[in-house]
Amino acid sequence: MVRELSKSTDIIYPDSDGQPMADNTKQFRWIVVIKENLELLFADNPDVFVAGDLLWYPVEGNNRIRRAPDAMVVFGRPKGDRGSYKQWEEDHIAPQVVFEILSPGNRVSEMIQKQAFYDYHGVEEYYVYDPDEVDLAGMIRGEGRLDPIEDIQGWVSPRLGIRFQLEEETLKIFTPTGDPFLGFIELDRRRQEAEAERDRQRQRAETAEEEHQRERQRAETAEAEHQRERQRAETAEAERQRERQRAETAEAQLKAMEQRLRELGLDES
Known part of the structure; x- marks a missing residue:
């Protein structure tokens, strides 16, 4: 048992997976818009942690099980700088809300793997936006798994209170007070x-x-x-x-x- 603990403590959890944050300016802009506006939305709540492109390690002892959501929100964890999000050091709280912004370089198999990862590790709300196609998909946890949101138009996030509005040329996101994400x-x-x-x-x-x-x-x-x-x-x-x-x-x-x-x-x- 002592030997196994020693091996675990010797594991290195890198702060980067070597992948770029975004493949193009449009994807990067959307990642920044969502992450920064969520930061503003919860600026006065010290126990809501918001991050963009931060590696999330859900399992102690295994540095290969990891994902870096484009944006994630964790309720119940304090704000502050982190090199990565090691769940066992965060009171075992998984991110409740995750966003992914698609780029032409995303493969279907990659998105399926991400969905399975977020589903298995307890994400409550999962949103995927394709800015090129102006297409938004969402999933919400129910009956122990992530289920598709049938009608995303006008959908209000239970956790965040934000509302999604798909228009002809873009996605608009509104705060609980009706102010748009900018x-x-x-x-x-x-x-x-x-x-x-x-x-x-x-x-x-x-x-x-x-x-x-x-x-x-x-x-x-x-x-x-x-x-x-x-x-x-x-x-x-x-x-x-x-x-x-x-x-x-x-x-x-x-x-x-x-x-x-x-x-x-x-x-x-």
């Missing part, structure tokens, strides 16, 4: 537009804050002026009171003098 250039353009809008919103917020500060300053200035006016009014009222007091004092003094004059018989009247 190519890299369009994604970058929308990113730039979103950043520009964010900057505009921030500028508007800063302008509004500056105007608020100016309004507050004007209000404080008006309040200070109001305080000064009230102070001036109070000062004027105090001065008026003093003047009246002085007038009353002068009046009293005059009356006292007149009284004194009468007492001295000097009152001319």
Whole structure:
């Protein structure tokens, strides 16, 4: 038993099978579109791992049992870089959803072998798209095996929530919110537009804050002026009171003098 374990640990699991990711630009573009948009779709979920053209080893101890799906999604595994997907190191969780993009170089026997591999190793949803023929096929697990999806038009993936729409010239894929999967250039353009809008919103917020500060300053200035006016009014009222007091004092003094004059018989009247 110890000898067998030693042999197993000595096995090398290459990170590459020596095959190109794609045979042509159209196939490569579709692989990137699907993989990147799935990454965006689950960007906020730390326990969904999305990969493109990554070797998947389902069986420990056998490095010949392997496939590199064009795109795959694994629920229940954390994001992060990997040289390959060794299932026994991933809590024995197999990819639930797999995509393959056909090219003229794909052989029927190869696709049959891939289907058998994904079926045997527990894939729940398997989608194959031929961009040259604009043809999409899908399979979903039921009764312990992958069964064909009879009507793929408008099909919604149970796991991903995305919807497939075949049109005359291309396949369109929509997110659960109805947004289309976009190519890299369009994604970058929308990113730039979103950043520009964010900057505009921030500028508007800063302008509004500056105007608020100016309004507050004007209000404080008006309040200070109001305080000064009230102070001036109070000062004027105090001065008026003093003047009246002085007038009353002068009046009293005059009356006292007149009284004194009468007492001295000097009152001319």
